[in-house]
Amino acid sequence: MARASIHWKGPQWYPSRVGLQLERNGPFLKDSINIQSLAVSSIITLYFTDLGQQVGWTTFFLTEYTGPLLIYLLFYIRLSTIYDQVESRKNFRHPVVHLACFCHCLHYIRHLLETLFVHKFSEGHTPLKNMIKGCAFYWGFTSWIAYYINHPRYTPPSFGHRQVSYAALAFLMCEAGNHFINVALAHQTNSGNKTCFPSPTYNPFTWLFLLVSCPNYTYEAGSWISFTVMTQTLPETDMERRHMILFFKSSSLVVGIFAFLMVIQMSLWAQKKHKLYLKRFYPEVRRKAAMIPIIF
Incomplete structure (x- = not known):
């Protein structure tokens, strides 16, 4: 109600842009909170903060995930503006x-369908600035990764077909596990007015709930580690090795950097969620790790 009043007095302050606090530097009030229920007297002081331009979460994720899907395909078809056509x-x-193109597209198509x-x-x-930063990260790394994997001079993994096959199988299993975990999280059961923590079902991919509280991040990390192994490459000639071209051309290095950063970011998200789960579902999650079984 208070946000609507502010919007009525100043159209530029649309409700999602308005942040209201009961005290300076305090938490922002949720949209569902009735201001009148918080007032202990007839007078209440609210602190107003401009949160800047806002976007919905669905828009945020659709924009963030559509970019990598399209960008990778542009490199896969080897545009003349990117690669030398004679060499291609x-x-x-x-x-x-x-196979790498299939796996990469599958990953982001899954994200888009799950978002919807x-x-x-x-x-x-x-x-809005958070969406811009997220897009810069995902779109930028996708361009970097796709450039090297689809480059005409790309060389296959050092252990050949066996390395590719095992890594691709691990990737697909992690993608399937991530999907089934997301479905389980979206259909959490309720006991009365209380939401229950997801429990493992007959689906083997959900059994990871027995060990960690955020198995979706575990599977996500596994996907990118598998993708790194699957696309690992070696230098072509001794001259390239002497000039350290491997350092710049190795797709395994590029994907490895991305996978490493993703694991770090997801571990931070997992730790944050794990703390929230401990408050809400302490008996169910107190013996679980956050993301990696036994370790953390």
Whole structure:
């Protein structure tokens, strides 16, 4: 009600942009809170903060995940503005290049479909600057990764077909596990007015709930580690090795950097969620790790 009043007095202050606090530097009040129920007297002081331009969570994730899907495909078709066409026609494209494209697209298509049909987002919003930073990270790394994997001089993994096959299988298993965990989280059971922590079901992919409280992050990390192993490459010539071109051309290094940063970020998210779970579902999660079984 208070946000609507502010919007009525100043149209530029639309409700999602308005942050209200009962005290300076205190937590922002949720949209569902009735201001009148918080007042202990007839007078109450509210502190107003401009949260900046906001976007919905669905828009945030759709924008963030659509970019990598399209960007990777632009490199996969080897546009003349990116690669030398003579070199592209001359060099044989290794099967792992096609497999990498399939896996990469599968990953982001899954994210997009889950955003539309699986995840249940709150009515809250996030600052536009957060979406810009997220897009810069995902889109930038996708361009970097796709450039090297689809480069005409790309060389296959050092252990050949066996390395590619095992890594691809691990990738697909992690993708499946991530999906089933997200479905389980979206359909948490309720006991009375209390939401219960998801329990393992007959689906083997959900059994990871026995060990960690955030198995979706575990599977996500596994996907990118598997992708790194699957696309690992070696230098072509001794001259490239002497000039350290491997350092710049190795797709395994590029994907490895991205996977490492993703694992760090997801471990931070997992630790934050684990603390919230401990407050809400202490008996169920007190003996679980946050993301990696036994370790953390």
